[in-house]
Amino acid sequence: MTGRMAWSDVVRHTRTLTRLIWFHVPLRLTPKTAEELTKPVVPPRSKEEMEIVMAEKRTALDLLEG
Numbered sequence: 001m002t003g004r005m006a007w008s009d010v011v012r013h014t015r016t017l018t019r020l021i022w023f024h025v026p027l028r029l030t031p032k033t034a035e036e037l038t039k040p041v042v043p044p045r046s047k048e049e050m051e052i053v054m055a056e057k058r059t060a061l062d063l064l065e066g
Contacts, residue, residue, distance in 0.1 A: 014064050021060050027053050
């Protein structure tokens with residue numbers, strides 16, 4: 001009984017951590033510039049930068065799954 005409860009806790013915490021990584025890790029490698037902080041509409045970051053961040057997110061999620 002205790003093992004089953006411990007395993008369900010591991011599964012639940014892993015899912016929570018996965019959601020936190022997916023939703024709260026920003027799609028940027030560098031901090032916001034002063035221009036980005038002052039302008040209401042900011043041009044998006046480069047596609048290459050977003051691809052790098054998404055690859056790192058997927059790596060983190062794959063490690064959690066393992």
